[in-house]
Amino acid sequence: MDYRKLKLGKNGLPTWDALIPIILKFANQQEEWRGKALRVAVADDLQLPTDLRQLEYTTYHDNIIENRVSWALSELTTAGILRRVRRGYYQITDLGKQLLTKSDTVDFRMVHQLPKYQQHQQEIKERQLRGTSATNVEDLEPEVTSAESITHILKAKTQAYNDEIAAELLQRIRESNPSFFEELVVKLLVAMGYQGANGAAWVTQQSNDNGIDGVINQDALGTRTVYIQAKRYQESNVVQRPEIDSFYGALNRQHADRGVFMTTSKFSDGAVQAAKSDAIVLVDGIQLTTLMLQYQVGVQLKQKYVLFEIDEDFFDEG
Template sequence: MDYRDLKIGKHGLPTWDALIPNVLHYLEDGNAKNSKMIFKDIADSLKLPKDLREATYPNNPRANMIEDRVKWAISELNTGGALERPSRGVYRISSVGKELLNLDDKELTRNKVHSLPAYVNHKNELKERNRIKGVAEKEDAEENSDDSFSEEMDVIDKLTKQTDKYNNEIAANLLKRIQDAEPAFFENLVVKLLVKMGYKGPNGSSKVTQKTNDGGIDGIINQDPLGTSTVYIQAKRYKDDNVVQRPAIDGFFGALSRVHADRGVFITTSHFSSSAISTAKNFSIVLIDGIQLTNLMLQYQVGVQVKKHLNLFEIDEDFFED
């Protein structure tokens, strides 16, 4: 395929959405393939001139532009459920992706990908995260305004909002990764998170219970060496549409009663129904849903790492004092 037959964007290169058909056709054999190989093979297949094939970003000369656009197409298709990620850096086409291949290439647009149920759910989750953090969905009017009270505060405000938006996207992707993992992985994760949050105490202990004998309890954290103060955990790795209902809370309360516990934490990757929430309040059970879970993971840096630190400076007035 000649790149000039595709929609061209900045820098004279095909846009990421123009590469959606290329990605799907490349993976249509159903085999799982390494992402770096996908980036390179698709970019090479476009028959780009040498200068365009090797073009990089001025502020990041190590990032190849066209391969970055292939990467973006893969990311969007994965978010929409058209691609699966069986392991780190490996992708294969899903049943949703195979259905897309029944369409004409001209119909494989960004709008089509963004209308896929999994993508719509992803965007709705982001809206909810942004709502919780008070991040506006559209900031164009504010960003183009010349009426800012303080240019300095405007810059800080914009950086804060963009950082929140970026981290919300990371949190949403993190939740998807957890939902695709094994249940045992999730049980270990929630115990590690609560330990990182300080629930174990300096001399306490923590463990994931054996599945065959957990009695409805997936994790236990002793907050002191003698186990006089214990937190019991139940972890449910559910998809977004599998809402935790009241019977699950009743069951967990029964498990707590059997060990004479006065505190429990119920963690899920999905959501809780209103009846489950009211029941948990009556039983003094703490509930953590998928959004809260991944926000806590970012806050306590569990399963994530800091990508970049930004330093904003101000004048040290004390330095200039006599």
């Protein structure tokens, strides 16, 4: 492939969407690809001059063309053209195979119009509406000098980045198996402190759960117990009132007064009303992943920034 025939962007390198045909070509050649191997294969296939192939960002020293392939992999995965089959491995989907025959016409506009990508964008908007800050990162001034302005921009950009991570996290959970989700929900509630110092937490056996997926005893004697229902649904599969009523019945059989219903989708208005009258706490997909980031379950801290100011008291002492 002669890279000069592709749409070129900054640094004289192909744009991420210009790489789509090459990515799909390689992805279709074997059952799955390790991300690093796929990035290198695509980058090498461009036949770039040595200086461009080895070009790195000045700050982070990441290889630019491989970084651009990584961005393309992320966008294609969000759109459902590729899927992550396990950690660090990618596989072409049926949709990706369909697009393979017309990959030369696939650009960022087409990718961003696909249903899964649109769903992802809608979810990001909903997260922003639920957040405490409505700042649009694109509206921030590029030239900042005051500590307040810098703090404002760091907070906004960090929130925007974390919103993307949370949306990706939710999609990964939806692609997992139901038993994994049940384990995840129990681990999250334990991380939030519901187990207590001497309590216990466990996932019930699937063959005999009686409508209860997890149990948390908040003390050693089990006098305070939280019962959990976990539904790993796709975004379009909204939890309805009958499922809340069923969980309420399961709680009654346990003589319980504490129930938490978590899902990867949403709750209908009827389900919300039923939960209020039955004293059941509802956690939907967006709140679930917000809590996962807050309590660092399924994620890890990537970077911390330190912002200094003058200690006026130090100078007053002189």
